[in-house]
Amino acid sequence: MYRYFATESCIGHLRLAAEPTKRKRIQRQIQRRDAHLRSPTSRQNPSRRLKLKSRSRMLSISSLRDKIPFSAVNVGVGGLVLASVVVLLVKTRNDSTKPQLRKIHRPDTTLPLLENTLDFIRAARDGDMHDRAVELCSQFNGEPILFRSIGMPDELVISTPEAFEDVLKTQFNNFPKGSYMCQNLKDLLGDGIFAADGDLWVHQRKTASNLFTMRALRDSMAATIQRHAAVLFDILQRASDSGETLDLFRLLNRFTFEAFAEIGFGVRMGCLDSDEEHPFQKAFDHAQRALLLRFVRPGWFWKTQRWLGVGVEGELKSDIEVINTTVLEIVEKALARRSSNCSDSGVDTGRDIVSLFLDSVGSSPNANTQQFDPMYLRDIVVNFLIAGRDTTAQTLSWFFLNLTKNPHVETTIRNEIAEKIQKSGVEEAETTGATMQDVSQLVTLEAALRETLRLHPPVPLIPKHVAEDTTLADGTFVKGNSLVVLATYAMARMQHVWGPDAAEFKPERWIDSTTGKLISVSPYKFASFNAGPRLCLGMNLAMLEMKLVVAGLLSKFHIEVQDPDKVTYDVSLTLPVKGSLDVKISRTVSPTGPDFA
Numbered sequence: 001m002y003r004y005f006a007t008e009s010c011i012g013h014l015r016l017a018a019e020p021t022k023r024k025r026i027q028r029q030i031q032r033r034d035a036h037l038r039s040p041t042s043r044q045n046p047s048r049r050l051k052l053k054s055r056s057r058m059l060s061i062s063s064l065r066d067k068i069p070f071s072a073v074n075v076g077v078g079g080l081v082l083a084s085v086v087v088l089l090v091k092t093r094n095d096s097t098k099p100q101l102r103k104i105h106r107p108d109t110t111l112p113l114l115e116n117t118l119d120f121i122r123a124a125r126d127g128d129m130h131d132r133a134v135e136l137c138s139q140f141n142g143e144p145i146l147f148r149s150i151g152m153p154d155e156l157v158i159s160t161p162e163a164f165e166d167v168l169k170t171q172f173n174n175f176p177k178g179s180y181m182c183q184n185l186k187d188l189l190g191d192g193i194f195a196a197d198g199d200l201w202v203h204q205r206k207t208a209s210n211l212f213t214m215r216a217l218r219d220s221m222a223a224t225i226q227r228h229a230a231v232l233f234d235i236l237q238r239a240s241d242s243g244e245t246l247d248l249f250r251l252l253n254r255f256t257f258e259a260f261a262e263i264g265f266g267v268r269m270g271c272l273d274s275d276e277e278h279p280f281q282k283a284f285d286h287a288q289r290a291l292l293l294r295f296v297r298p299g300w301f302w303k304t305q306r307w308l309g310v311g312v313e314g315e316l317k318s319d320i321e322v323i324n325t326t327v328l329e330i331v332e333k334a335l336a337r338r339s340s341n342c343s344d345s346g347v348d349t350g351r352d353i354v355s356l357f358l359d360s361v362g363s364s365p366n367a368n369t370q371q372f373d374p375m376y377l378r379d380i381v382v383n384f385l386i387a388g389r390d391t392t393a394q395t396l397s398w399f400f401l402n403l404t405k406n407p408h409v410e411t412t413i414r415n416e417i418a419e420k421i422q423k424s425g426v427e428e429a430e431t432t433g434a435t436m437q438d439v440s441q442l443v444t445l446e447a448a449l450r451e452t453l454r455l456h457p458p459v460p461l462i463p464k465h466v467a468e469d470t471t472l473a474d475g476t477f478v479k480g481n482s483l484v485v486l487a488t489y490a491m492a493r494m495q496h497v498w499g500p501d502a503a504e505f506k507p508e509r510w511i512d513s514t515t516g517k518l519i520s521v522s523p524y525k526f527a528s529f530n531a532g533p534r535l536c537l538g539m540n541l542a543m544l545e546m547k548l549v550v551a552g553l554l555s556k557f558h559i560e561v562q563d564p565d566k567v568t569y570d571v572s573l574t575l576p577v578k579g580s581l582d583v584k585i586s587r588t589v590s591p592t593g594p595d596f597a
Helices: 002-015 020-038 042-046 048-066 072-091 118-125 129-139 161-171 178-189 198-208 216-243 248-265 280-295 299-308 312-341 353-362 374-405 405-421 423-432 443-455 539-554
Strands: 146-147 153-160 245-247 463-465 483-487 555-563 582-587
Touching: 118 129, 129 153, 129 463, 153 161, 153 248, 161 483, 178 280, 178 312, 178 374, 178 463, 178 483, 198 353, 216 245, 216 248, 216 539, 216 555, 216 582, 245 248, 245 312, 248 280, 248 312, 248 353, 248 374, 248 539, 280 299, 280 312, 299 312, 312 353, 312 374, 353 374, 374 405, 374 443, 374 539, 374 555, 405 539, 443 539, 539 555
Parallel strands: 153 483
Antiparallel strands: 146 153, 245 582, 463 483, 555 582
16 A cells, blocks of 8 residues: 555656745655554554545645646556556457457558557547548448447448438437437537437427427528628628638628527627627637547547646637636526516517527426526527537538639529529619528529538538447447447548539539429438438528528629638538638629629
8 A cells, every 4th residue: 555655656756846846845745644654543544544645636636737737747648548458458358249340341540459549549630530531431332330449439430321311210219419429528518409318309309499480480580691691791892892801711600600699599799790700709619629529539538638627628628618608698688688578477579599498497397396407508508509600601611612613603503693583572682682582492502502511511420329239221230339420521422322423513413404493312311401300400591591691692792712722621520611711702793683782
């Protein structure tokens, strides 16, 4: 026992070597503790020994967190890696499913002992994980691929519509989010809809579905989008007049955040009133990148970083504080709006997500005993902000990049806007913008947006927990307590799914050449909005918002992305543009028809 504490004392000295002013005081404390441990009283009193041991650990933890350089934290990493290797060996040796797993494809880079650990490290370092997934899925013609890494659950990557349907629909109950994913996302998403399972998920989905109705889209949401789009167009007009280069990706994030804050929560954030990026935006993006890294690093690694408050995890803690401050502001404004909208009978006449969830608790059978947790409301707001902001802003950014690379598509869409939106609506369109009915006629525009969503899905990888051992429709064995990863980004580029031109931007693939109407495609083949019971609630809102913005924008401006071949994605939970999307704005005149901006 003494040897253990002596070793701990040596490590303590090593870690505190960077603090010469406090070293002597720490040494004296350690010496006094060691003297007590050697004394007969200490040997006869185990409880006292435990207190001393606990006190020394508290001292080391406090000093380590607050004072020690990050380089000194790596003292025990070798031991942790060794322990992880031992666990992996024991796990593999005792694995009764090993013969079945041998039948599944493995990457060529798989190593003895380390398996695919280095693949995950490279993915986190190089930021090209989705392109790597495309290469592997193409190599094995879409058949499942097994990844194994130290300190992480096995991952089975799938990239066929049949496998997607099996996981997202046929065997839905056997593929929940699961504890591993919820644990990795907990700090940001909490118990929100994207990290929830079972009754909690059912309650949130059922409650939120009351907001995303066609009537709401027609009666209020379209007008809200048009109002904020008008501000967006004014900003673009100023950029056109000055000739300045604009970061379109950041601007679109400000726009979608502002629009959804009003649609979803009935509040205005003022994000378009200033050229400065709202602190929430930057913190939100950083947090999502940090959480993605948890999926390519062993749990002990990121949990140690979080415990010490260093590295990406240390930054994440600060980002969460910024996010919570903004979310609290949104909730307070929503509650104030709810209070001011209440009628004499006490019934809320407003309609937003906060009110819907508060009402869902009050109307439940056990409302008398049910307490509403404010943190639960915070989780709900954060989850819907991700859905309302990221999908639209990112898709529009990739859309205008695709138009720059394919100018003939822009010309076709611009002509369609002029032709399909009738002259009778010119006066109204010039003051209020294109309407929901107007944009429903724009077949080529919707096809181009779908094609953008296909090639740039908002969620490029969808991990699912495997509750119990099962077999997919193609006969692939899937081990319980592992992960199945739906590679939406990779599947969009599979020739066996989309044909030899799968990697090309071709909106015409969505249009029937005979009828000129949009072609219906299985949601398990086109899974950009997820599929099955978890199909995106805001899908129709997202499509409406994008069509209204593009119809208004292309009737007035031409957007030219600078250095388009250098634009790539960032590693995150979603698929954002890496860095900035610099564009030049120029005024244009539609061939015929109204200016909808």
